[in-house]
Amino acid sequence: MPYMKQASPGLQFNEQSIFERGAPGRTAASLPALDVPEISVDRALGVLARKAPAGLPEVSEPEVMRHFTRISQWNYSIDTNFYPLGSCTMKHNPRVNEWAARLPGFANLHPYAPARGIQGALELMARLRDALAEICGMDDVSLQPAAGAQGELTGLMMIRAHFAKLGKSPRKVLIPETAHGTNAASCTLNGLVAVPFKGSDNGACDPADVARLLEEHKGEVAAIMITNPNTLGLFERHLSEIAKMVHDAGALVYGDGANLNALMGRARPGDLGIDVMQFNLHKTFTTPHGGGGPGCGPVAFKSFLSPYQPAPVVVKRVGAGGETLFELDDTRPESVGRVRSFVGNFGMMVRAYTYLREMGPEGLKAATDLAVLNANYLAASLKDVLPLAYDQLCMHEAIFSDRDVKKATGVQTLDIAKRLIDYGFHPPTVYFPLVVAGAMMMEPTETETKQTIDGYVAAMKNILEEAKNDPEMVKKAPHDTRTGRLDEARAARKPVLRFHPKSAT
Numbered sequence: 235m236p237y238m239k240q241a242s243p244g245l246q247f248n249e250q251s252i253f254e255r256g257a258p259g260r261t262a263a264s265l266p267a268l269d270v271p272e273i274s275v276d277r278a279l280g281v282l283a284r285k286a287p288a289g290l291p292e293v294s295e296p297e298v299m300r301h302f303t304r305i306s307q308w309n310y311s312i313d314t315n316f317y318p319l320g321s322c323t324m325k326h327n328p329r330v331n332e333w334a335a336r337l338p339g340f341a342n343l344h345p346y347a348p349a350r351g352i353q354g355a356l357e358l359m360a361r362l363r364d365a366l367a368e369i370c371g372m373d374d375v376s377l378q379p380a381a382g383a384q385g386e387l388t389g390l391m392m393i394r395a396h397f398a399k400l401g402k403s404p405r406k407v408l409i410p411e412t413a414h415g416t417n418a419a420s421c422t423l424n425g426l427v428a429v430p431f432k433g434s435d436n437g438a439c440d441p442a443d444v445a446r447l448l449e450e451h452k453g454e455v456a457a458i459m460i461t462n463p464n465t466l467g468l469f470e471r472h473l474s475e476i477a478k479m480v481h482d483a484g485a486l487v488y489g490d491g492a493n494l495n496a497l498m499g500r501a502r503p504g505d506l507g508i509d510v511m512q513f514n515l516h517k518t519f520t521t522p523h524g525g526g527g528p529g530c531g532p533v534a535f536k537s538f539l540s541p542y543q544p545a546p547v548v549v550k551r552v553g554a555g556g557e558t559l560f561e562l563d564d565t566r567p568e569s570v571g572r573v574r575s576f577v578g579n580f581g582m583m584v585r586a587y588t589y590l591r592e593m594g595p596e597g598l599k600a601a602t603d604l605a606v607l608n609a610n611y612l613a614a615s616l617k618d619v620l621p622l623a624y625d626q627l628c629m630h631e632a633i634f635s636d637r638d639v640k641k642a643t644g645v646q647t648l649d650i651a652k653r654l655i656d657y658g659f660h661p662p663t664v665y666f667p668l669v670v671a672g673a674m675m676m677e678p679t680e681t682e683t684k685q686t687i688d689g690y691v692a693a694m695k696n697i698l699e700e701a702k703n704d705p706e707m708v709k710k711a712p713h714d715t716r717t718g719r720l721d722e723a724r725a726a727r728k729p730v731l732r733f734h735p736k737s738a739t
């Protein structure tokens with residue numbers, strides 16, 4: 235039976251920007267007649283009063299509704315279909331999390347409300363903090379950072395503060411070449427220097443390389459930053475040995491915990507020798523991706539780093555009547571300071587806590603097992619037609635290379651990714667990690683069914699057949715979308731990001 239595509243071309247509206255819609259004087263508001271004396275804006279605001287209207291859209295309510303509904307239909311989302319982006323972990327966002335985050339007692343909190351008025355929220359933060367610490371085997375957690383990358387930045391700030399307290403300022407941070415780009419960026423923002431090194435032939439860090447680098451940069455190494463499982467989807471099997479060597483050299487071990495969704499409930503970074511790490515709540519604890527924010531990237535640490543954590547810190551005290559009281563403690567003289575306004579993105583904390591409570595310890599373990607099972611099932615189903623970059627058991631994601639298909643047909647990773655869109659699937663992560671030529675990084679996550687993965691595998695196999703029979707067609711994909719293939723280089727170099735009224739005429 236021929237393969238049936240999951241998507242077909244359909245009616246989609248071309249949409250002008252909202253500024254090009256409407257007409258002067260049109261409005262979506264209907265206000266009652268003024269029942270107080272009218273005042274002059276010029277007199278009330280003086281020089282601050284506008285000389286000309288702000289140029290806001292003048293549109294009716296149906297126009298607004300249609301505009302935003304139509305452009306929302308252009309989106310591909312995790313709620314539409316399979317979204318196998320490796321490294322980014324597009325996980326289903328359980329609706330119970332959304333329900334909890336919208337409870338008026340949480341959603342309507344004022345950020346300046348005094349601690350005595352937000353006891354429930356502070357207790358939720360304390361409980362989430364304790365649960366995360368237990369899951370990763372660390373002593374304490376700060377929930378303040380707003381993303382994984384900001385968690386990295388904060389963790390490295392704490393490492394710097396630790397050495398400053400000892401009267402030292404080592405500047406170098408060893409980072410394997412497979413690492414996410416944010417690792418090196420976090421170093422640079424901290425005034426530290428990233429020292430990259432290659433992984434071994436089997437994709438993991440080699441203790442011999444680390445030993446050599448520690449010797450070469452003796453006394454100058456502040457830390458190693460290590461991602462486990464790494465961005466090749468492989469377990470860093472020598473992590474404990476490497477951590478011991480790094481500690482013996484007087485340096486610390488930073489763990490990029492972004493991929494904890496492959497370990498949670500099965501192994502604890504703290505037990506493997508990590509001193510400080512970040513979580514990406516959107517990758518492991520099902521909070522939504524915030525398009526770069528507002529997210530939450532808590533940082534977990536061993537107790538010797540506790541004085542340096544961001545302030546304020548939620549503390550639990552016993553009141554005069556023996557009752558439990560939660561407070562926000564700002565008196566932290568050695569703290570690296572505040573890294574995010576107020577207490578961080580509280581809505582994300584509610585969602586992550588809800589997920590933890592819904593899953594329980596057994597559920598979290600099952601999520602990890604299924605994430606790893608699904609990735610290995612996908613790898614095993616495709617590897618005969620698309621080579622794996624490292625042909626071994628993987629953790630939560632599998633990385634394939636376009637080397638064979640490119641050599642045989644000229645069709646490469648980008649073409650396959652674009653053609654997948656015609657089949658109704660979001661492409662995987664492409665050309666990352668950089669150490670794999672023509673990489674396609676696929677991460678199914680734990681909630682995808684066998685049928686969904688089978689459908690995706692069948693689409694991939696079909697595309698590889700098309701590449702043999704009609705490579706030019708694949709190279710011109712996508713064909714069924716609103717717009718055809720875009721000039722991505724031009725879009726990146728000359729982005730048009732603002733609407734200018736003159737260009738509309």
Ligand SMILES: Cc1ncc(COP(=O)(O)O)c(C=O)c1O
Pocket residue numbers: 321322323381382383384414416417461465490492493514517529531
């Ligand atoms: C391994 C790794 N480290 C760091 C990050 C950065 O996290 P965030 O996007 O939350 O800033 C990511 C993002 O997915 C990642 O995969």
